[in-house]
Amino acid sequence: MRNFLGFETNRFAATKHPVPESAAHQTTEQAQLKLRKSVRHVFLTQLTIKLLRAAGVLLCLIGVLKGGYNLYFENGKVGIEGTVVDLVGAKANLPSVEFVAGESIRTVSGSMPISKFSYSIGDQVGVLYDPAAPDKAQINTFRERWLFAALLVFVGFNFLCLSFIAPVVQQIVTNVVLKGYPKETEAL
Numbered sequence: 001m002r003n004f005l006g007f008e009t010n011r012f013a014a015t016k017h018p019v020p021e022s023a024a025h026q027t028t029e030q031a032q033l034k035l036r037k038s039v040r041h042v043f044l045t046q047l048t049i050k051l052l053r054a055a056g057v058l059l060c061l062i063g064v065l066k067g068g069y070n071l072y073f074e075n076g077k078v079g080i081e082g083t084v085v086d087l088v089g090a091k092a093n094l095p096s097v098e099f100v101a102g103e104s105i106r107t108v109s110g111s112m113p114i115s116k117f118s119y120s121i122g123d124q125v126g127v128l129y130d131p132a133a134p135d136k137a138q139i140n141t142f143r144e145r146w147l148f149a150a151l152l153v154f155v156g157f158n159f160l161c162l163s164f165i166a167p168v169v170q171q172i173v174t175n176v177v178l179k180g181y182p183k184e185t186e187a188l
Contacts, residue, residue: 050163055159056159056162056163060160063150063156067150079127080099080101081099081125082139083098095110095118096108097109097110108137127140
């Protein structure tokens with residue numbers, strides 16, 4: 001009888017497939033130990049799981065801090081409309097926006113790449129700036145203010161989920177490979 005992976009459930013029984021020479025001289029315990037080691041090498045080790053958790057926590061923390069900075073940056077800032085004057089960067093995908101701060105004209109460049117069709121020269125875009133330090137301005141769009149923080153939190157959360165789900169999947173696969181199909185499911 002074959003299990004769901006296509007292996008014979010009793011590998012050492014007389015079948016139409018010959019028993020390999022190396023397997024004929026092994027005890028059942030040795031064969032299971034060798035199989036268990038090979039299964040562990042396929043999946044995540046404990047060190048890898050700990051590194052995934054640490055990376056997930058770190059990325060989530062950096063994303064939350066970046067979001068907190070964006071909220072802090074918003075306090076006491078003036079919102080004003082600016083005009084896209086240029087698309088700069090290697091692929092012309094960073095908008096350069098001019099705005100009037102007090103009596104002078106200032107320029108702020110975007111930090112998150114965009115598609116060429118997102119902005120056109122002459123478009124009006126919101127800008128946040130501090131009247132005391134107008135050189136520290138930021139384009140007031142979701143992409144410029146929140147996308148990087150959201151991506152960090154999203155990737156970090158996925159690393160955390162993977163680090164908790166992978167050991168469970170590894171245990172299930174190890175049990176299925178070593179013990180074959182559970183008896184309850186053979187009747188199905």
